[in-house]
Structure formats: structure tokens, C-alpha cells
Amino acid sequence: MIPLRSIDCVLLDMDGTLLDKYFDDYFWEHLVPERYAEKHNITFGKAKEVLLSLYRAHEGTLNWTDIDFWSRELNLDVPALKEQIKHLIEVHPHVEDFLRAMRQQKKRVYMVTNAHYKVLDIKLKKTQIGRYFDKCITSFEMGYPKEMIEFWEKVEKILKFDRENTLFIDDTAEILRTARSFGIKHLFLKIGANSRKRDAATHEFPVLKDYRELLDLLA
Numbered sequence: 001m002i003p004l005r006s007i008d009c010v011l012l013d014m015d016g017t018l019l020d021k022y023f024d025d026y027f028w029e030h031l032v033p034e035r036y037a038e039k040h041n042i043t044f045g046k047a048k049e050v051l052l053s054l055y056r057a058h059e060g061t062l063n064w065t066d067i068d069f070w071s072r073e074l075n076l077d078v079p080a081l082k083e084q085i086k087h088l089i090e091v092h093p094h095v096e097d098f099l100r101a102m103r104q105q106k107k108r109v110y111m112v113t114n115a116h117y118k119v120l121d122i123k124l125k126k127t128q129i130g131r132y133f134d135k136c137i138t139s140f141e142m143g144y145p146k147e148m149i150e151f152w153e154k155v156e157k158i159l160k161f162d163r164e165n166t167l168f169i170d171d172t173a174e175i176l177r178t179a180r181s182f183g184i185k186h187l188f189l190k191i192g193a194n195s196r197k198r199d200a201a202t203h204e205f206p207v208l209k210d211y212r213e214l215l216d217l218l219a
Helices: 022-040 044-058 067-074 078-084 095-104 117-127 149-159 173-182 212-218
Strands: 009-012 108-113 135-138 166-170 186-190
Touching: 022 044, 022 067, 022 078, 044 067, 067 078, 067 117, 078 117, 095 108, 095 212, 108 149, 117 135, 135 149, 149 173, 166 173, 173 186
Parallel strands: 009 108, 009 166, 108 135, 166 186
Antiparallel strands: none
């Protein structure tokens, strides 16, 4: 239980937290390997093996979600490929109800995402959730991914939030660990990030399965 009514600032991740991560997982695990295999005349299995190795090498860095980097690295037009399947971009259930309630409660609501600004643009145009946020901050603006404490130091200077009265929701435990180390008091791990995949059974953070759970705290 968190004192949601007394929370002043709400920080929200995008992919997996607000939006169904099925889009991203399908893109990187199926569409990109498919196109890479076609370009290099190799099997899908071999393409996936090569790409997973490349992904692992850059995970947790700014390159990880930099689609311009991946366009150069893979010699594929990654933004164009994302546009091709943007119909798969979906908002998690009750997200808009929650965001609307936060606005009504006069909370400051910010998106903090590792997503590249070009991907952010595609997703905000598709979903229209951008209207609920006071500001959207990307790791590219900050120069650090959310996994690094420097990201939070810079964000705090910009947003001037009180760590004791801030709620942060993300679907990645490593990022929540960094936020916890920084001193953000109220943290939730969004489970069911990809609606078509099972989550691990145990979690070290309080979990949020459905945004109705938070709405119930305001009832």
C-alpha cells in the first residue's frame, strides 16, 4: 500500500509499463531477424543468434534503444520497420483511466523512458497518451540510460521532485534498483509487461499487475 493521495509526483516508464511490450519483443525478436536473414541470405535461426549476441553487447547502454545506431549497425531502416507494424502498439488496460485520475488529482506526471525520441514520437502518435504528461524525458536527452544513477541526478535537477513523495513505476528491476539507490521512496514493478509472456515467479519490489489496483487506492 502506498499513500497515493499524498504522492506529489508520478514518474512512469513507457515500454512494458504503460504500453504492451509485445510490440517491442515482436519487433526485435521476429521482424528484425527476419529482415536481417533476408538481407544476408542466412536462416532465421542464424540471424537471431547473431542479433541476440549484438543485443546483449549493448544492453543497458544508450545504444540499446538508439534506433539510429541499430540502423547503422544492421544496415536496416529501423524506423521504417517500426512504422510498418505500429498497428501492434497497444496501451495496457486501465492506463488511461489511471493517467486521467492523476491529472484530476493535480499530480505532476512525467514519462521517463529509455526509448529513442523517434520511437517515442511513433508511440505517442499511435496511442495519444502524451496529453496526460507534463513532460516526457528520454535517456538521450539526459545522456545516460535509466540504469545509471547519473540519469536520476539530472532528472531531479530538471523536475525538482521530492524523493519521499514520488512514485516511480517501471517494468525493469535493474532500473528500479537504481531508482531505489537514488532514494525514490515509492516503487512498483509492472508485471505482465508483455501480455503474451509469463513473468518470473518472484519479485523483489511491490508488483503492479493492473492499474485498477492503483485506482482502488483513490476510491
